[in-house]
Amino acid sequence: MTLIAPADELSAPPAEAILRRQRVRESAARTYARSFPIVPVRASGMTVEGADGRRYLDCLAGAGTLALGHNHPVVLAAIRRTLDSGAPLHLLDLATAEKDDFTTTLLESLPAEFADGARVHFCGPAGTDAVEAALKLMQTATGRRGTLAFTGGYHGMTAGALAVSGNVAVKEALPSGGEVTRLPYPFAYRCPFGLGGEAGERVAARYTERLLDDPAGGVLPPAAMILEAVQGEGGAVPAPDGWLREMRRITAERGIPLIVDEVQTGVGRTGAMWAVQHSGIVPDAMVLSKAIGGSLPLAVLVYRPQFDGWRPGAHTGTFRGNTLAMAAGAATLRYVAEHGLADRADRVGRFLTGELTQLQQRLPVIGDVRGRGLMIGVELVDPAGEPDACGARPADPALAVRVREACLARGLIVELGGRHDAVLRLLPPLTITDEQARAVLDRLAEAIEAAAREAR
Structure with a gap:
């Protein structure tokens, strides 16, 4: 039996047709595919290229699987x-x-x-x-x-x-x-x-x-x-x-x-x-x-x-x-x-958490910055909410979703986790360069600012 694609798929760009078929064929348990509607075709190190030619910095790295990033030569x-x-x-x-x-x-x-x-x-x-x-x-x-x-x-x-x-x-x-x-x-x-x-x-x-x-x-x-x-x-x-x-x-x-x-x-x-x-x-x-x-x-x-x-x-x-x-x-x-990549993860992780903590001072939607090495969480909160006994504001999962989307629009892949799925999780490869670390910070800061403005 020959399966013929629907007429609208025949005229759709290849990536859109692939995503449509995935939605039809795969189970409702899809997770990452819902968060990142892209079709990766090439990847190297921390960079993923989609079928549309766009490039992304991958701070998910296979949920921490890719210690050396994508397709490392070794x-x-x-x-x-x-x-x-x-x-x-x-x-x-x-x-x-x-x-x-x-x-x-x-x-x-x-x-x-x-x-x-x-x-x-x-x-x-x-x-x-x-x-x-x-x-x-x-x-x-x-x-x-x-x-x-x-x-x-x-x-x-x-x-x-x-x-x-x-x-x-x-x-x-x-x-x-x-x-x-x-x-x-x-x-x-x-x-x-x-x-x-x-x-x-x-x-x-x-x-x-x-x-x-x-x-x-x-x-x-x-x-x-x-x-x-x-x-x-x-x-x-x-x-x-x-x-x-x-x-x-x-x-x-x-x-x-x-x-x-x-x-x-x-x-x-x-x-x-x-x-x-x-x-x-x-x-x-x-x-x-x-x-x-x-x-x-x-x-x-x-x-x-x-x-x-x-x-x-x-x-x-x-x-x-x-x-x-x-x-x-x-x-x-x-x-x-x-190559001392554990020490490298410690150094870059301290740099990222330090910069994110400074960002927290001017963006009150960032409730907490925490983690160890290159396993970092940025918890997003409602700054107008009532604080708990420890001073923590209510988690803001809706804002977190908007930030994730804003990150993707800026070429940055981050995923959510934590209580109420309000934590932006950063799990970049241990091979992340200083330049890439700075780009991650810049794109993340822009995304949080844009999503927070939209919420007002």
Whole structure:
């Protein structure tokens, strides 16, 4: 059967026709496609070119996936070298030279105390599968079911995958479910206790400890605690280093495995190769994805050897590992380390947040500027709204949408996140130049000013 395009599509520009077909063919779950109605045809570094010839500075970078930006030469060379070598591109979980090189490079990049003797489990290609694997691993290791998680946390989109599976033996071998106890994440700008700063941090830690020790607190001994050292989708909220050390102490003293989700924070993003290095904590497991594949799908769970109690096949999958992604990922990890890109992310991040904080002084719609390294959030608020106990004004998601649109019109790609989707999130490649950083600031300032004028 031959499909003939509608007459209006035959006369429409190619990009418009492609976007129209996407709207018709793809599910209503489209997200980025709704925010950025463009058809990229070429990309290099931080620059994306649309089918209409317009160029954009990409401050989304694959939601933090593209540590080196689009089509970095070292990544392309690793992919071409692997293709030209004739290496098998798919071998389930068999050993290959590419996998061996990747695991060696990965373990060398991790904090030495954690990497010593650690086990690497290749998961399905998305970070969410590695999260599921981590939870199931700790349920198996502890014989417990519940999980401690935090307000504002985001760990992926899968839920109930095991529940809808039919293999009874697998279900019995891998306990799932269990209740989630939601704990307060310290958030200086919108402190759950209305305190902010160090006071809010101390109360958050004390609350966690008291709740776990209260025989009438309603919390059964959990299988694990999972957290992000910087909440990404939660609005670029960095956890205080002292609070992270308290979470490590609290969990260690109670025999609760600590899982740190580094899917978005890893590979230099926060100004250290791994976000846990800022606080010096040693978790029991780390969930890694996004940048570790060098722009290709890859996800792994790394954990301390005492938890390696799984039976063969306990968490498996057809696409556990991807030869091209392993080659690209190893090349990316080495490049970030050899060229000091974590330090670069720290320096440029400090510059951007400093300039944005100055911009806040003349643009009261900017309620807060925060983040770590090149993981930055700019929260937009209604300056006429009633402040809360910490002085934070009400979030303004409608303004945030207008700013995002104004950014795109000026050739800048930024996405929203955080509470009420009112936070402009900046996740540029670690290779961003000083000139590009200045251009980002200029375009963002123009967009915020224009959107704020429109709102008046």
